[in-house]
Amino acid sequence: MSGGLKIELGRRYRFSASHRLHNSKLSEEENCRIYGKCNNPYGHGHNYMVEVSVSGTVDPATGMIANLADLDSFVEREVIEPFDHKSLNEDVAAFRGNVPTTENICKEIFARLKHFPKAKLERVRVEETGNNTFEYAGEEL
Amino acid sequence: MVYLTRKLEFSASHLYHNPAFSAEENKRIFGKCNNPHGHGHNYTLEVTVAGEPDPVTGMVLDLKELKEILEQEITQRMDHRFLNYEVAELNGQIPTCENIARVIWNLLEPKISKGRLHKVRLYETPDLYADCYRNGAQGA
Numbered sequence: 001m002s003g004g005l006k007i008e009l010g011r012r013y014r015f016s017a018s019h020r021l022h023n024s025k026l027s028e029e030e031n032c033r034i035y036g037k038c039n040n041p042y043g044h045g046h047n048y049m050v051e052v053s054v055s056g057t058v059d060p061a062t063g064m065i066a067n068l069a070d071l072d073s074f075v076e077r078e079v080i081e082p083f084d085h086k087s088l089n090e091d092v093a094a095f096r097g098n099v100p101t102t103e104n105i106c107k108e109i110f111a112r113l114k115h116f117p118k119a120k121l122e123r124v125r126v127e128e129t130g131n132n133t134f135e136y137a138g139e140e141l
Numbered sequence: 142m143v144y145l146t147r148k149l150e151f152s153a154s155h156l157y158h159n160p161a162f163s164a165e166e167n168k169r170i171f172g173k174c175n176n177p178h179g180h181g182h183n184y185t186l187e188v189t190v191a192g193e194p195d196p197v198t199g200m201v202l203d204l205k206e207l208k209e210i211l212e213q214e215i216t217q218r219m220d221h222r223f224l225n226y227e228v229a230e231l232n233g234q235i236p237t238c239e240n241i242a243r244v245i246w247n248l249l250e251p252k253i254s255k256g257r258l259h260k261v262r263l264y265e266t267p268d269l270y271a272d273c274y275r276n277g278a279q280g281a
Contacts, residue, residue: 003169004247007239011270053272058243062170063161063235068269069172 008055008122011104013075015084018045021090039114043087049127050103050109054119066118078112095123102128104134114138144259145201146189149211151220154181158225171235179223184241185264186215188249192256202255214248229270238263240269246273 021038022031030040038044056065066080082092094108094129110124123137156170166213167175174180188211216242219228224236230244242263250258259278264270 004276005243006274008272009239010262010270010272016276058237058239059160063237063240065239067170088223124268 005016007065008026009071010051010053010121011051011068011071011075013050013080014047015050015080016045016047017083017086017088018043019088019095021101023099025099037058043067043089045129048083048105050075051125051127052113053122053124054116055122056119066116070118071116074116075113079109102126102134103136107110108132110136110138111133142191142203143194143201144189144191145178145204145207146187147204147207147211149216150183150185150189151180151216153219153222154179157237159234159235176188177260179225182265184219184243186211187260187262187264188258189221189260189262190256191254191259200255202253205262206254210249210252212253215245218248224249238265238269239263242271242273 019038020021020043022025022041023034026034030047052071054066054071058065072130086092088095088105092100093102098104098108106124106126109126110121113124114121121138125133125135128135156176157174158167158177159170162170167250181186188207190202190207193199218230219241222228224231224241228244229237230248231240234244235239242261245263246258246261249261260272262270262272
């Protein structure tokens, strides 16, 4: 019974994109050994699921931490529109020189969403497939 | 510490409307959820209890007991109800996922006899949920 109650809001979004795991600083053999199938030069794609968790005070007038319409439009603008149906390597500047593993995608999405003005970003969880999930909550994690 | 989670579903209707706002403000802030006739969801509730397993029974809390608590406190109170009009604990509050999760927390916490309530997660749809927990207890 320590502390008051904390409320978080979780919202899931989806985008589909292609990527290739390749580090130009490594040799062809090393890339192949480390990344395996994911090193295919033509790339391959996934349906990604992004779960965004925010916290804050529940406004008694609206019953909300943040208006979902505001959260949805922010995530749409910052993440879905620039990532959906794109080649992450080619179309997203942050992944030039930064291998688009789901770990790095998670951190990039966190960086893009942490300035959401209406609530505190707690964490970002990304599923690359139903069997792989990655979570990032900023540097204190 | 072991965390056990039980899930249940209930179906209910609600609407978002604050009488302190004008009709235009209600529409702008709450959008479709302001429909005066209400609308409904299949809610999924996940209740997590934390504790050490009893050395005799091997249980943190008897699941049968938790099931009965959930039936009495949540299903009977909220299932197939209009949350704005039929759930006294939500009186004067907008029945958002955030507020319902907090009401559920307050209903359940005093009823958990073994272990302690760790987290309440309420899904309004598969893509939207609210978590309620004690400050500093987030984890499992």
